[in-house]
């Protein structure tokens with residue numbers, strides 16, 4: 001039989017799934033996968049049920065239903081301060097992942113270079129590789145995950161086409177400041193680069209931090225595609241609804257590609273999620289408060305055990321450094337061993353740090369914990385971790 005396409009050669013089941021399989025059947029708690037097990041808000045569920053009952057079941061316009069795109073124009077102006085004015089600057093997609101795919105197809109030729117910050121979100125990197133892009137990595141360093149902009153500029157070549165930003169970030173919870181985004185924009189402008197910004201965790205912020213959208217900075221909109229979605233904000237990862245915001249000339253081509261690949265996002269679910277914009281804005285306040293409590297529980301538990309914990313500024317992950325445990329306990333020689341140790345001793349799943357770095361060595365002493373769990377489940381996970389690994393001995 002002839003071989004499969006070369007682009008499939010480097011595709012393997014992710015570590016995240018592997019941990020899920022390890023935990024299956026053992027009453028384990030999975031803090032690995034970034035799925036929130038909280039319920040989807042009732043108004044959204046009821047909106048979708050109504051749309052199904054009313055047989056709003058045919059393909060929608062490929063760019064999304066009017067009501068949702070108009071709501072997204074208003075939200076992009078009021079929350080993100082992005083200078084949009086027309087629904088044609090919005091594309092509703094099959095998850096923000098679908099938006100990322102069509103952005104790549106629209107902007108990149110094989111061989112184009114793209115700058116990515118690490119620790120990175122694996123889907124960005126793997127999709128870019130499948131797309132034939134060449135990746136240039138800039139490492140953010142803890143504890144505040146700062147960015148060396150001279151290093152960024154030194155990565156730019158004649159082939160560089162785009163820079164990827166993820167704020168608030170997965171896996172490290174970094175929230176890019178206005179000043180950092182301004183410095184990035186200067187580089188984008190100096191070298192005529194596109195910015196692609198994944199803002200799916202835009203409402204998950206801690207310690208009074210502000211979410212700044214790159215596209216809101218003066219002069220940024222024309223060269224920036226903003227990606228977001230509903231999966232994380234409304235606990236609906238399986239609904240597969242996201243969107244892109246950008247200049248009409250680019251969104252137009254992205255829409256045609258989205259049409260070719262997906263035809264449209266699921267129509268009745270688009271009607272459902274449109275209800276989110278009628279909900280009381282207290283929803284966001286309550287959500288942030290609940291996550292703040294979970295962040296504190298997760299991070300202080302890890303600190304008690306002896307991890308070095310850069311508390312996330314946003315999102316619902318913490319990338320914790322277990323190097324102090326490596327000298328103290330057996331089973332912490334590297335990230336894969338540590339991940340297995342936590343499964344075996346505590347029944348808790350995490351993600352090994354090398355999943356977020358180009359060079360496995362750079363992630364060797366990190367584990368990612370996701371705290372988007374119902375509080376009792378997270379409490380139980382923290383109890384198990386403390387019981388299995390004990391407190392920190394000075």
Ligand SMILES: Cc1ncc(COP(=O)(O)O)c(C=O)c1O
Pocket residue numbers: 034094095096097098121166169170198200228229230231237240241242
């Ligand atoms: C940074 C980031 N972007 C995108 C996604 C996926 O979003 P969606 O469900 O909208 O495709 C995730 C999910 O973990 C993520 O962490």
